[in-house]
Amino acid sequence: MGDDILSYNGGVALAMKGKECIAIACDKRYGVQNRTIATNFTKIFQYSDHCFVSFCGLATDVQTVSERLKFRTNLYELREQRKLKPNVLYNMLTNLLYERRFGPYFVFALVVGLDPKTGETFIYDSDNIGAVSDNVNLATVGTASEYIFGLGELFFKPNMNADELFEATSQALLNGVDRDSASGWGAVVYVIEKDKITVRELKGRQD
Amino acid sequence: MVESVIGIRGKDFVLLAQDANTTKYGILNMKFDTNRLFKLSEHCAMLAAGEPGDVVQFAEYVGKNIQLYKMINGIELSPYACANFTRHEMATSLRSRNSFLANLVVGGYSTNERDQNRAQLYSIDYLGAMVSANVVAHGFCQFFALGIGDRLWKEDLTVDEALFMLQTIVNELGKRMAAYPHCVFVRIIDAQGIRVLDNMYPEKIHVAKPSEGELQTSADMMDIHS
Numbered sequence: 001m002g003d004d005i006l007s008y009n010g011g012v013a014l015a016m017k018g019k020e021c022i023a024i025a026c027d028k029r030y031g032v033q034n035r036t037i038a039t040n041f042t043k044i045f046q047y048s049d050h051c052f053v054s055f056c057g058l059a060t061d062v063q064t065v066s067e068r069l070k071f072r073t074n075l076y077e078l079r080e081q082r083k084l085k086p087n088v089l090y091n092m093l094t095n096l097l098y099e100r101r102f103g104p105y106f107v108f109a110l111v112v113g114l115d116p117k118t119g120e121t122f123i124y125d126s127d128n129i130g131a132v133s134d135n136v137n138l139a140t141v142g143t144a145s146e147y148i149f150g151l152g153e154l155f156f157k158p159n160m161n162a163d164e165l166f167e168a169t170s171q172a173l174l175n176g177v178d179r180d181s182a183s184g185w186g187a188v189v190y191v192i193e194k195d196k197i198t199v200r201e202l203k204g205r206q207d
Numbered sequence: 208m209v210e211s212v213i214g215i216r217g218k219d220f221v222l223l224a225q226d227a228n229t230t231k232y233g234i235l236n237m238k239f240d241t242n243r244l245f246k247l248s249e250h251c252a253m254l255a256a257g258e259p260g261d262v263v264q265f266a267e268y269v270g271k272n273i274q275l276y277k278m279i280n281g282i283e284l285s286p287y288a289c290a291n292f293t294r295h296e297m298a299t300s301l302r303s304r305n306s307f308l309a310n311l312v313v314g315g316y317s318t319n320e321r322d323q324n325r326a327q328l329y330s331i332d333y334l335g336a337m338v339s340a341n342v343v344a345h346g347f348c349q350f351f352a353l354g355i356g357d358r359l360w361k362e363d364l365t366v367d368e369a370l371f372m373l374q375t376i377v378n379e380l381g382k383r384m385a386a387y388p389h390c391v392f393v394r395i396i397d398a399q400g401i402r403v404l405d406n407m408y409p410e411k412i413h414v415a416k417p418s419e420g421e422l423q424t425s426a427d428m429m430d431i432h433s
Contacts (some may be wrong), residue, residue: 059336
């Protein structure tokens with residue numbers, strides 16, 4: 001348990017696509033191996049009107065990488081005088097992670113976004129050294145990612161509307177974290193649509 | 208791990224408690240009045256525990272830099288800003304030549320009226336992971352403090368309720384920890400600043416004398432002088 005640095009703090013996140021909407025969800029546990037220290041540690045960060053990133057892994061690196069990425073995105077917005085697009089954010093993130101190829105940050109990342117004009121949806125995931133992925137329908141990161149992948153594949157249907165998407169995402173996450181001792185203690189789900197973003201907190205099993 | 212640092216957040220105040228022992232070689236009690244509190248600003252302070260040299264070096268470095276900010280800019284940093292600065296220094300030093308094995312509790316009262324929560328409490332571990340909570344602790348006392356905190360903490364905790372919670376934790380530490388905390392220093396941070404409250408001591412454990420019955424053996428009960 002002490003050897004696996006990616007499961008030292010625990011945590012999990014999931015993203016799923018719908019029709020012109022995206023959902024991203026994460027658990028709220030912060031623990032040290034088998035001890036739970038806090039239950040308000042959310043792992044989703046907003047970088048633009050419709051761009052969100054979730055980091056799972058070592059808690060200190062979750063905070064450090066999210067802050068360093070915020071620094072770069074702030075500079076981008078100042079220089080370019082425009083907001084970030086999801087694929088640009090993804091490229092910035094993978095670049096940031098690969099800079100530390102031989103002394104890496106211990107976080108896996110999920111980047112999600114929506115183009116408000118066209119409704120095009122984006123979900124990308126990345127390992128801790130910036131391996132790029134395709135634009136996928138479903139992605140998970142974290143200690144319970146295998147369990148949630150299985151449930152996610154089960155609940156996913158193409159072209160879901162926002163309510164169906166919220167249900168599918170929530171059920172996949174809540175039931176998946178019940179099988180993992182290092183994740184859980186509540187969840188937060190963001191549903192991103194063209195004109196609004198809805199944030200909901202889920203209760204779930206408090207263990 | 209053996210040193211206790213505990214923080215409890217209440218309505219408009221933060222209570223910071225630390226055991227006052229210094230132990231050496233795992234068994235010797237060297238000192239009974241060790242100070243683990245480092246003042247960061249008029250309304251913010253930090254408790255630090257861990258590797259002895261690292262604790263003092265890191266805490267003094269962070270404290271002096273926060274005081275420098277006040278001298279240069281003329282205003283004091285809020286507890287949130289102090290905690291984030293501290294976390295940043297800890298995270299930066301983690302992947303450098305000099306990392307610090309120090310676990311911290313940063314607590315304070317924000318003098319900004321527009322803050323939602325005026326009393327702020329943060330826990331920062333030696334890797335630089337920061338979290339805000341109502342009850343925080345580091346070391347073996349974490350097992351006791353968090354569990355008792357889960358049972359006794361409530362919204363709008365008063366000072367007396369928080370002191371009762373702390374006394375319960377200290378009693379439990381005295382009863383169950385082999386490294387007995389002879390004395391616990393208690394400080395409170397509220398709108399008036401940082402004040403020192405009375406020391407807290409674990410309650411005395413009373414154990415019944417062993418009964419005389421255990422002194423009798425079966426041989427005693429045989430009458431050999433018949």
